[in-house]
Amino acid sequence: MSSPGTVPAPSWVTSTDLAHLAVGARVLAAGTEECAYRVALHWASAEIxxxxxxxxxxxxRLDATGLCLTLTLAGASAALAEQLPTGDEPVKAVRAVERVVGRTAQAVVALNTAAENALIALAAAARLGLPLVDGDGCGRVMPLLEQTTFTLAGNCPAPLALATCSGDVIAVESAGSSVEELVRPLVLAAGGWAVVAAYPLEGADLARCLVPGTxxxxxxxxxxxxxxRFTPWRPRRLCRGRIAAVEQPTSSPYGVTLRPSRAALPSTPTSVIVTEAEGxxxxxxxxxxxxxxLALADGAVAAAAPDQxxxxSAADGRVVDVERAVPGTEVEIVVLESVPAWHTPEGRALARVGALAPLESTSESNGCSAAPAAAARHTGGKQ
Incomplete structure (x- = not known):
């Protein structure tokens, strides 16, 4: 599976590299909580x-038969700043999955390489004394645990385990059709965030469905x-302009009433109107x-998910969180092309899971039962 803009990887991630990763991991991340991000950065720095x-x-270079586990932060990233980690959470989650599968992990991989997820995966690798795989399961940010290229290849997140800052460890041996519906209430009950170890895969299987080089x-x-900064992703610019309005509609642009799908995303539907400043x-x-x-230019589709x-912000080039968009802000709209797996019919269907859908839509394919062709999260933006 190819990844746009793949560059040679250093053989080790040092403290100096961590400073670069802390900047680069924010490129794809909307909704990053500054305090939570600083907690994650301090965590990774302390572990290294x-x-x-x-x-x-x-x-x-992975051992073909070695066990690899995927790590992610689940829940609200803001809660990470309110309930500080002990540092043991990734170890506890990994050990719990190891007990279930009866094997010892040989490497860890980030669910996505964005915001806190990239830093926590690195912190976990340092604490566990394991390699960090150069890649992830999205190639971009996806909001749900099961929205991964791993799922598209027929792999289920479970067995998985959650570890919280209060010391709770919850192992899930089988998650049925929707991991997200099961995990989210557990995370909320545990205080708002947890480290999740999931997708136990052998190295050869991981290599086949990993988005490499992220x-x-x-x-x-x-x-x-x-x-x-955005050059490695080869962005396509749609426009440069000013935010004219921010709306939170209950219907689509075509007047169709919207309803949450079965694994509804934890956010509010929002429309942002931008007037182009030139051209x-x-x-x-x-x-x-x-x-x-979806991006519409004078009513015509200009770009759509699964591309990101x-x-x-025109002022500093940082990603503007949709929920914090303010009229009058000068912005630039860019599109980052997703890896080919997300542009298959199965990939497009999986990418749509959880978003608000028209009432007449009956497509809610979700979960491990839909693998291997398609299936049915994490923060890396927000949850």
Whole structure:
């Protein structure tokens, strides 16, 4: 599975590299809570200081039969700043999955390489003394645990385990048709956030469905100048303009009443209107639910998920969270192309899971039961 803009990976992630990763991991992340991000960065920094640099391992160098586990932060990233981690959470989650499957992990991989997820996966690798795989299960940010290229290849997140800052460890041996519906209430009951270890895969199986090179790409972005930060993703610019309005409609642009699907996303549907400042002076309407799903230019589709549509601040180039968009803000709208797996019929169906859908829509395919062709999360943006 190819990844756009793949760059050579360093063999170790040092404290210096961590500083670059901390910048690069924010490129794809909308909705990053600053306090929570600083907690995650301090966490990773402390682990590297205590345990040394982390080996960064390309997928083609994985032990074909070695167990690899995927790590992610589940829940609200803001809760991470309110209930501070002990640092043992990833270890507890990994050990719990190891007990269920009867094997010892040989490497860990991030569910996605965005925001806190990238830093916590690195912290976990340092604490566990394991390599971090150079890649992830999304190639971009997806809001639900089961929205991964791993799922598209027929793999289920379970057996999985959650570890909380209060010391609770919850192991799930089988998750049925929707992992998200099961995990989210557990996370809420546990205090709002947890580290999840999931997708127990052998190295050869992981390599076949991994989006490679995403960690090294984030490192390259973090080391680049502000002007060149998005270059590894080869962005396509839609427009530069000003936010004219922010709306939270209960119907689609076509007047169809919307309803949450079975695994509804934990966010409010929002429309952002941007007036183009140059060229054709078009009026862009961005339809968002946890992320921007659709960009319309004077009513015509200009871009759509599963490609990632980002609103960037014209002032500093940072991603603007849709839920914090303010009229009058100068912005740039760019599109980052997703890996080919998300552009298959199965990938498009999986990417739509959880978003608000028209009442007449009956497509709610979700969960491990839909594998291997398609199936049915994490934060990496927000949850």
């Amino acid at each position: 200081a205590a345990h040394g640099p982390v080996p960064l391992l390309p997928a083609d 960690v090294s790409r984030a490192l390259a972005a973090g080391a680049a100048t502000e002007r060149e 054709l002076r078009r009026r862009f309407r961005l339809e968002a639910h946890n992320e921007v799903l 549509i980002l609103i960037l």
